[in-house]
Amino acid sequence: MPDASTSRPADVPEVLFVCVHNAGRSQMAAALLDHHAAGRVRVRSAGSAPADTINPAVVAVMNEIGLDLTRAFPKPLTDDAVRAADVVITMGCGDACPFYPGKRYLDWRLPDPAGLPIESVRPIRDAIDTRVRELLAELVPALP
Numbered sequence: 001m002p003d004a005s006t007s008r009p010a011d012v013p014e015v016l017f018v019c020v021h022n023a024g025r026s027q028m029a030a031a032l033l034d035h036h037a038a039g040r041v042r043v044r045s046a047g048s049a050p051a052d053t054i055n056p057a058v059v060a061v062m063n064e065i066g067l068d069l070t071r072a073f074p075k076p077l078t079d080d081a082v083r084a085a086d087v088v089i090t091m092g093c094g095d096a097c098p099f100y101p102g103k104r105y106l107d108w109r110l111p112d113p114a115g116l117p118i119e120s121v122r123p124i125r126d127a128i129d130t131r132v133r134e135l136l137a138e139l140v141p142a143l144p
Helices: 025-037 056-064 079-084 118-139
Strands: 014-019 042-047 087-090 104-107
Touching (some): 025 042, 025 118, 087 118
Parallel strands (some): 014 042
């Protein structure tokens, strides 16, 4: 049965990834979790000061693993997005992320891919993928 306050099934957790520009780390994390979760988790990303476009190196490294970010775009961080999330994962947004009691907050310290060549963005993508898989295993335990 849908939860009227969030318009999503009550048993589907929602994760919000936040970084400053929403052009790199948070976009990769959102795409990876959405891919691995296959509908079992609702995923959003946002930035405290969104850029105009997604980092081209990020688009390229995600394309290498079959995830297309060409239609993705940076989105502003809103109180509503934070309120709707069960888990808020920050990636270098510092104090710009609003805090609400009762939410689970995680801070993933990862290098910012801004200005880095593709060869340097791949390990960031892979580190995010590892963390996303661990988070998914926590949020949606495997069925027996």
